Amino acid sequence: xxVEVPRWSNxxxxxxxxxxxxxxxxDVKKGKLRYVANLFPYKGYIWNYGAIPQTWEDPxxxxxxxxxxxxxxxxxxxxxxxxVCARGEIIRVKVLGILAMIDxxxxxxxxxxxxxxxxxxxxxxxxxxxxxLKPGYLEATVDWFRRYKVPDGKPENEFAFNAxxxxxxxxxxxxxxxxxxxxxxxxxxxxGKGISCMNTTxxxxxxxxxxxxxxxxxxxxxxxxxxSCTVPTDVDKWFHHQKN
Numbered sequence: 231x232x233v234e235v236p237r238w239s240n241x242x243x244x245x246x247x248x249x250x251x252x253x254x255x256x257d258v259k260k261g262k263l264r265y266v267a268n269l270f271p272y273k274g275y276i277w278n279y280g281a282i283p284q285t286w287e288d289p290x291x292x293x294x295x296x297x298x299x300x301x302x303x304x305x306x307x308x309x310x311x312x313x314v315c316a317r318g319e320i321i322r323v324k325v326l327g328i329l330a331m332i333d334x335x336x337x338x339x340x341x342x343x344x345x346x347x348x349x350x351x352x353x354x355x356x357x358x359x360x361x362x363l364k365p366g367y368l369e370a371t372v373d374w375f376r377r378y379k380v381p382d383g384k385p386e387n388e389f390a391f392n393a394x395x396x397x398x399x400x401x402x403x404x405x406x407x408x409x410x411x412x413x414x415x416x417x418x419x420x421x422g423k424g425i426s427c428m429n430t431t432x433x434x435x436x437x438x439x440x441x442x443x444x445x446x447x448x449x450x451x452x453x454x455x456x457x458s459c460t461v462p463t464d465v466d467k468w469f470h471h472q473k474n
Contacts, residue, residue, distance in 0.1 A: 231307045231323050231343065233315040235279040240265040240465050243317060245281055245304060247425045250447050254318055265465045267381035269374065276374055277308040278315040282341065285408035286415050289423070293337040296390040301336040302425070305408045308340055308371060310360065311348035322346045327357030328401035330390035331375050339404055340375065342368075342395065356398045368395055381469040 234243045234254055242257040242264040249255070257264040266274060287300030309315070309323055323343035331338045344354045353363060360368055372393045376386050414420040416427045416435040427437035430444050 231280045231282055231309060231321055233278050233280040233309070233317060233319040233321065235275045236317055237276065237278050237314045238274050240268070240274040241461075242266055247303060250426050250428050251444055252426060253451075265462070266378055267469045268465075268467065269377055269381065270468050270470050272370070272374055276370060277310050278313075278321075278345075280307050280309070281305060282307055282405060282408075284412050285405060286412040286425075287337060287339065287408055288411040288415075288420065289336070290420070291411065296330050296332055296337045298332055298335055298337045300408075300411070301333060301338045302423075303338075304412075305405060306338065306340050307343050309343050309345055310354075310364065310367065311345035311351070313345060313348065315345075324351060324354065325398055325401050325405065326354055326360055327395045327397055328404055329372065329375070329393070329395050332388045332390060334384075334387075339408075340371075341401055341405065342371070357395045358397070360395075377471055380471050 232245065232254070234245065235241065243254050244257055245252050246255040268274060281304035283304065285305040287303055287305060289299050289302040292299050307323065309321070310326075315321060322345070324346050325341060325343050327342045329340040329342065331340055342357060342360060344351050350363075353359060357368070372389070376389075376393075378387075380386060411420070415422050415425065416429065416432050416437060418427075418436050427435065428439050428444070429435060429437055430439060430441050432438055
């Protein structure tokens with residue numbers, strides 16, 4: 231997985247699918263950088279959050295499990311290991327299960343996984359191991375995803391399967407299907423509707439570009455935000471919300 235948001239942090243970082251080479255950028259809403267609220271008792275994100283490369287939740291495909299189309303992004307991952315990862319870090323993970331979230335009418339799968347280098351990784355092989363060894367964590371995960379947009383004035387999110395986690399085999403099947411949708415996308419068999427498929431590695435892709443051209447794009451970008459960029463003080467605010 232590619233880590234977009236380290237655990238306990240608030241900045242809503244994500245792979246910018248419409249930008250050349252798909253960099254990780256902070257989401258912007260109404261001209262302001264977006265931060266996820268601290269919804270009591272949680273501090274920011276409660277796992278290392280990111281995505282699996284070479285996957286795509288096709289907005290033109292109506293998912294048979296949820297009855298909703300994909301959210302037009304790579305498939306999301308919640309990594310539950312003990313290490314707080316760095317933004318942009320690429321880690322190998324063991325897939326354990328999956329949650330079917332429905333976000334504003336779109337299918338938004340959440341894969342549960344653990345870093346293969348975690349000291350306890352050998353003890354985790356399926357979603358049942360998470361229930362047994364990290365009591366309350368899966369319930370907190372559903373609670374977090376259900377309510378995290380409420381402080382922004384949005385309604386609670388919904389879930390397929392009555393918010394129950396599906397097991398590892400089910401999760402792997404979903405990941406494989408999103409990989410197939412991605413392959414159709416980068417080989418121009420599907421209309422990406424604005425997604426930049428520029429890449430340097432996929433030999434059968436008509437979007438493959440020369441590494442020097444890719445390097446020139448990266449070098450032309452403005453420098454990343456330095457220490458003078460301050461995080462708004464209200465990012466540390468606690469939100470208390472009555473559960474429905």
